Amino acid sequence: MTTGNLADATHNPVRPQSRHDPVRVALIGCGYISEIYLTNAPRWGNIEIVRVADIVPENARRRGEQFGIPAATVEDALADPEVEVVLNLTIPAAHASVALAAIRAGKSVYNEKPLAIDLEDGRRIVAEAQAAGVLAGCAPDTFLGAGLQTGRALLDSGAIGDPVGMTGFMLTPGHERWHPNPDFYYQPGGGPMLDMGPYYLTAMVNLLGPIARVSAMARASFPERTITSEPRAGERIPVQVNTHHAAVLQFASGPIATLVTSFDATPGDTPNLELYGSAGTMLLPDPNTFGGPVKVRGRGEREWEEMAVIRPCADNSRGLGLSDLAAALREGRAPRASADLALHVLEAMHAVETASREGRAVEIESRPGRPSPLPA
Numbered sequence: 495m496t497t498g499n500l501a502d503a504t505h506n507p508v509r510p511q512s513r514h515d516p517v518r519v520a521l522i523g524c525g526y527i528s529e530i531y532l533t534n535a536p537r538w539g540n541i542e543i544v545r546v547a548d549i550v551p552e553n554a555r556r557r558g559e560q561f562g563i564p565a566a567t568v569e570d571a572l573a574d575p576e577v578e579v580v581l582n583l584t585i586p587a588a589h590a591s592v593a594l595a596a597i598r599a600g601k602s603v604y605n606e607k608p609l610a611i612d613l614e615d616g617r618r619i620v621a622e623a624q625a626a627g628v629l630a631g632c633a634p635d636t637f638l639g640a641g642l643q644t645g646r647a648l649l650d651s652g653a654i655g656d657p658v659g660m661t662g663f664m665l666t667p668g669h670e671r672w673h674p675n676p677d678f679y680y681q682p683g684g685g686p687m688l689d690m691g692p693y694y695l696t697a698m699v700n701l702l703g704p705i706a707r708v709s710a711m712a713r714a715s716f717p718e719r720t721i722t723s724e725p726r727a728g729e730r731i732p733v734q735v736n737t738h739h740a741a742v743l744q745f746a747s748g749p750i751a752t753l754v755t756s757f758d759a760t761p762g763d764t765p766n767l768e769l770y771g772s773a774g775t776m777l778l779p780d781p782n783t784f785g786g787p788v789k790v791r792g793r794g795e796r797e798w799e800e801m802a803v804i805r806p807c808a809d810n811s812r813g814l815g816l817s818d819l820a821a822a823l824r825e826g827r828a829p830r831a832s833a834d835l836a837l838h839v840l841e842a843m844h845a846v847e848t849a850s851r852e853g854r855a856v857e858i859e860s861r862p863g864r865p866s867p868l869p870a
């Protein structure tokens with residue numbers, strides 16, 4: 495299944511576009527993360543955000559005024575025939591309903607992560623986009639940034655030989671230390687795997703290809719959390735999800751990775767992301783960032799060599815994946831940050847919980863290919 499089939503495209507009903515026309519985008523969900531998408535939009539040169547919308551009209555009005563873009567209701571944004579792509583920056587619990595409404599209105603869609611909370615909803619997004627002949631994409635797009643694309647180019651050129659395995663460590667003592675309303679991180683749909691796993695798993699799949707099998711154990715180390723951020727400092731919130739996961743992932747191509755995601759642990763000295771090969775080890779950047787550094791240590795050597803970052807977009811380039819989807823729309827190809835890839839990651843994250851709950855290894859059904867690297 496691919497969300498790259500444009501044979502029956504139903505978008506573009508208003509005026510025919512040439513390959514060079516910017517793609518017209520409606521942004522839905524004018525919260526925290528919308529600011530960087532709107533700030534970055536002009537730099538891509540191939541998208542134009544023509545509407546901003548939110549379930550809370552005041553949020554849309556405020557962002558619209560800030561960036562000089564008309565605010566609309568969600569319904570009007572979806573019904574607007576000028577709009578070709580919906581940029582879905584709503585909360586995770588609304589990702590599926592907004593994406594499906596966009597697809598049913600004949601629009602392509604690009605979601606923030608995760609693709610959906612429920613696996614079935616994720617499958618529905620991919621299937622309905624395919625059937626409607628529109629594109630579906632999803633964050634994260636950090637794997638398209640300078641650091642992880644440099645790592646991909648080094649791996650593909652044989653810099654560390656054949657891949658053997660990876661490790662990923664995402665450790666934090668909890669978002670209630672800084673987020674003003676951290677409740678959702680500890681409710682169903684939250685937890686460190688669904689929140690941060692997409693960055694780590696997408697980076698791993700971009701390097702090693704699809705995951706075939708998952709084993710895991712998980713726990714909720716604390717039954718409640720005490721908020722220390724303002725304005726609710728001192729308030730206690732219940733924990734309804736696992737907050738510490740240790741997963742083992744077997745990739746279809748053979749390598750084995752370990753991934754730990756935790757809201758319960760203060761980071762120690764473990765690296766965010768390391769890739770092990772038959773001829774050496776590669777230290778990769780935090781996959782929640784776009785830049786470097788990338789370091790290589792040859793087999794048996796003690797010193798790291800810092801590698802030249804040979805790909806663009808080292809700064810905060812959120813929206814790069816949306817721009818690639820817009821290019822894909824004009825070029826008639828699949829986007830790199832695709833919903834197929836995000837669905838595979840969602841399936842792996844659910845498998846972590848299933849494996850832990852049922853004490854068994856879980857097979858992963860979906861098998862997306864590695865996204866093609868960005869051209870140099």
Ligand SMILES: NC(=O)c1ccc[n+]([C@@H]2O[C@H](COP(=O)([O-])OP(=O)(O)OC[C@H]3O[C@@H](n4cnc5c(N)ncnc54)[C@H](O)[C@@H]3O)[C@@H](O)[C@H]2O)c1
Pocket residue numbers: 522523524525526527528547548549550553568583584585586588592606607608
């Ligand atoms: N905050 C971050 O640092 C960050 C970083 C990367 C990705 N993300 C992702 O971005 C998304 C948004 O995060 P955020 O921090 O901006 O959240 P937020 O709560 O600040 O903003 C979400 C916005 O969506 C609106 N909304 C909710 N349901 C809606 C619906 N059904 N229709 C229309 N609008 C709706 C809300 O009113 C709000 O304005 C999430 O999926 C999150 O995982 C956030």
